[in-house]
Amino acid sequence: MSPTTAVLAPTSTTEAVFPDEQAQKDAALLKEALLSRSEGSESDFVIVQRSTGKSVEVPIEVERLLGDIAAILERGQGAAVSSVARELTTTEAANLLGVSRPTLVKLLDAGKLHFRQVGRHRRVFLDSVLAYRQDEVERQRQSYAQLRERADSLGI
Incomplete structure (x- = not known):
């Protein structure tokens, strides 16, 4: 070939x-x-x-x-290329997930995202953030499908 x-x-x-x-x-x-x-x-x-x-x-x-x-x-959309660090600050991780930094810290404290401590700062692992985001998207899809099924059963 x-x-x-x-x-x-x-x-x-x-x-x-x-x-x-x-x-x-x-x-x-x-x-x-x-x-x-x-x-x-x-x-x-x-x-x-x-x-x-x-x-x-x-x-x-x-x-x-x-x-x-x-x-x-x-598709006619614009594109840009940038480098991505393997570890993110809490602010960067929060921005990537579309949540506030305090909400992200709660996710870290709950063990939903993996991170390491650097002095007093936390570094969140990019693969953990991306996996969490994908899980959330899937959870939202499932919730929406259930909502559609419920609406159909009610004739809405």
């Missing part, structure tokens, strides 16, 4: 990118190429050919991110 190839122009920007119509089309092509490659590939890498002609092997993790970014741009 031949590897998927895409051409990327070098960039140094870390600002949000908002696609024009052509960029949306290009993003759709990239997404399709990555999807078709992922479905039948035995390799852990995709080959990317830069506009300079140099080929680069891209790990599957980066390929998945490229697919996510391409999907966002295809």
Whole structure:
């Protein structure tokens, strides 16, 4: 099986990118190429050919991110890339969950999130925050489904 190839122009920007119509089309092509490659590939890498002609092997993790970014741009939405620390301050974790810092501290004290103590400060593990958020989303979906079933049974 031949590897998927895409051409990327070098960039140094870390600002949000908002696609024009052509960029949306290009993003759709990239997404399709990555999807078709992922479905039948035995390799852990995709080959990317830069506009300079140099080929680069891209790990599957980066390929998945490229697919996510391409999907966002295809929809016409803006995208930005930033680094994420493995540990968060309580303020950062609270912002990520959309709760106040005191509410987050209650979650920490209740043992619902994993953290470590650094002096008097707490550092919350990112994977714990993301898992908690996913669990909450699933719990909300289940509650909504139950509410819909109850409304249907009442004829509302």
